[in-house]
Amino acid sequence: MKKDQTIPVNKNEQHTVTIEDLTFEGMGVAKINGYPLFIEDALPGEKAEVKIHKTGKTYGYAKVMNRLTSSKDRVPLKNRSYTRAGIAPLQHMSYAAQLAFKKKQVANVMQRIARMPEVPVLDTMGMEEPWGYRNKAQVPVRKVEGLLTTGFFRKNSHDLIPMEDFYIQDPKIDEAIIAVRDIMREYGVKPYNEKDNTGNLRHIVVRRGYHTGEMMIVLVTRTAKLFPTSKIIPAIQEALPEVVSIVQNVNPRGTNVILGEEAIVLYGEDKYRDELMGNTFEISHRSFYQVNPLQTEKLYQTVLDFAAMTGEETVIDAYCGIGTITLALAKKAKEVYGIEIVEMAVEDAKRNAALNGVENVTYQLGAAEEVMLKWAEEERTADLLVVDPPRKGLEGQFIDAVLEMKPSKMVYVSCNPATLARDLALLAEGGYNVEKIQPVDLFPQTNHVESVTLLTRNEA
Numbered sequence: 302m303k304k305d306q307t308i309p310v311n312k313n314e315q316h317t318v319t320i321e322d323l324t325f326e327g328m329g330v331a332k333i334n335g336y337p338l339f340i341e342d343a344l345p346g347e348k349a350e351v352k353i354h355k356t357g358k359t360y361g362y363a364k365v366m367n368r369l370t371s372s373k374d375r376v377p378l379k380n381r382s383y384t385r386a387g388i389a390p391l392q393h394m395s396y397a398a399q400l401a402f403k404k405k406q407v408a409n410v411m412q413r414i415a416r417m418p419e420v421p422v423l424d425t426m427g428m429e430e431p432w433g434y435r436n437k438a439q440v441p442v443r444k445v446e447g448l449l450t451t452g453f454f455r456k457n458s459h460d461l462i463p464m465e466d467f468y469i470q471d472p473k474i475d476e477a478i479i480a481v482r483d484i485m486r487e488y489g490v491k492p493y494n495e496k497d498n499t500g501n502l503r504h505i506v507v508r509r510g511y512h513t514g515e516m517m518i519v520l521v522t523r524t525a526k527l528f529p530t531s532k533i534i535p536a537i538q539e540a541l542p543e544v545v546s547i548v549q550n551v552n553p554r555g556t557n558v559i560l561g562e563e564a565i566v567l568y569g570e571d572k573y574r575d576e577l578m579g580n581t582f583e584i585s586h587r588s589f590y591q592v593n594p595l596q597t598e599k600l601y602q603t604v605l606d607f608a609a610m611t612g613e614e615t616v617i618d619a620y621c622g623i624g625t626i627t628l629a630l631a632k633k634a635k636e637v638y639g640i641e642i643v644e645m646a647v648e649d650a651k652r653n654a655a656l657n658g659v660e661n662v663t664y665q666l667g668a669a670e671e672v673m674l675k676w677a678e679e680e681r682t683a684d685l686l687v688v689d690p691p692r693k694g695l696e697g698q699f700i701d702a703v704l705e706m707k708p709s710k711m712v713y714v715s716c717n718p719a720t721l722a723r724d725l726a727l728l729a730e731g732g733y734n735v736e737k738i739q740p741v742d743l744f745p746q747t748n749h750v751e752s753v754t755l756l757t758r759n760e761a
């Protein structure tokens with residue numbers, strides 16, 4: 302829709318529309334005289350009476366008042382709040398349709414952003430049981446009707462929707478949140494009030510090892526003062542025998558960032574254990590660890606399959622976190638160099654290598670873009686480069702370093718198709734062939750798309 306065109310709808314009007322497409326967030330798209338309306342819980346092909354609730358210059362939002370026809374891809378909702386909270390925005394879509402939607406997301410950006418429609422995008426690898434998969438929950442705590450309450454924020458807001466069962470988390474984690482909430486209520490802990498930055502308990506974070514059952518509880522508070530800890534700690538231990546670590550993380554700032562800088566270990570050590578690809582990992586409360594353990598093994602196996610190593614390779618694993626991919630690579634390579642920016646993750650990574658008796662890995666603390674540039678200038682090289690950056694993708698400087706270093710093979714693990722496509726276009730321009738992309742569903746019921754891409758150097 303052109304900017305100078307008048308908006309063909311008004312707020313609160315009702316219209317009958319047919320859904321034509323889905324946004325990357327999974328919202329239905331219908332058009333009225335070319336003006337796109339984004340509609341929650343609506344699938345392509347469905348006809349519905351909708352009410353306009355927001356209009357902008359180039360698009361608006363509408364709500365389904367009456368669904369007139371249903372798509373064959375529609376399944377019953379578990380709970381409408383999960384869509385509102387953004388926990389399970391695709392819950393109305395059959396799992397097969399979710400997998401197809403994610404494959405299409407990748408194909409779309411490869412066409413639109415990378416301008417490489419010819420690159421094969423394989424079928425998304427899904428889960429057998431796409432619920433109850435998350436090994437970590439970070440649940441906000443607020444006062445609701447006078448009581449310390451846990452739940453989830455309504456999308457784009459900080460209104461707490463009280464919730465006890467999240468469905469996408471390991472059910473043991475849901476139980477643990479309720480148990481900790483009840484203990485906090487019993488001992489009169491004050492819930493955080495962000496309006497005037499008062500109260501104390503901001504978030505309850507629970508992490509649980511899928512293979513070990515070990516649980517870590519993180520109590521995120523505004524001040525370092527906490528409760529009658531002498532009563533709370535034994536109460537948590539009694540209610541949750543799987544708990545091996547209780548950490549208080551202090552975050553005094555008025556911010557959306559969950560964790561603060563200061564940590565006080567209340568019980569055990571700042572770590573719990575889990576296993577991945579036959580290796581054991583100790584994970585501290587600040588370290589990144591993939592949230593879907595079963596699918597993570599499929600993701601890493603895809604990395605190994607794409608890498609097809611002979612045992613002679615020198616490998617760089619950039620953005621390595623606590624070394625989960627690094628150790629999987631180490632079994633098949635001559636040597637692996639991990640790069641990671643979070644100091645505690647590097648400490649975890651080193652300890653984890655020792656714990657598993659792996660000697661052919663070396664970890665470098667620092668920004669991957671700086672370390673890679675330095676290594677390229679020193680004329681160090683690698684046969685294989687594995688990258689697994691955060692959502693913003695690779696820095697320009699990182700790509701420059703890759704093009705100078707020229708590893709013959711690259712495997713790119715991405716959690717954001719848009720930045721992946723941008724980076725693949727630059728790498729292709731710099732002499733890499735983008736061979737294939739394998740989407741892997743790490744986040745069923747959500748619109749997040751993870752993928753693994755194989756690139757080889759075109760020496761011609």
Ligand SMILES: C[S@@+](CC[C@H](N)C(=O)[O-])C[C@H]1O[C@@H](n2cnc3c(N)ncnc32)[C@H](O)[C@@H]1O
Nearest residue numbers: 589591620621622641642643668669689690691
């Ligand atoms: C998506 S995680 C991947 C971690 C690991 N490969 C895994 O599968 O568990 C991205 C990691 O990159 C790290 N990171 C973020 N920016 C970085 C940078 N500029 N340089 C190096 N590491 C960075 C984060 O701390 C995080 O551990």
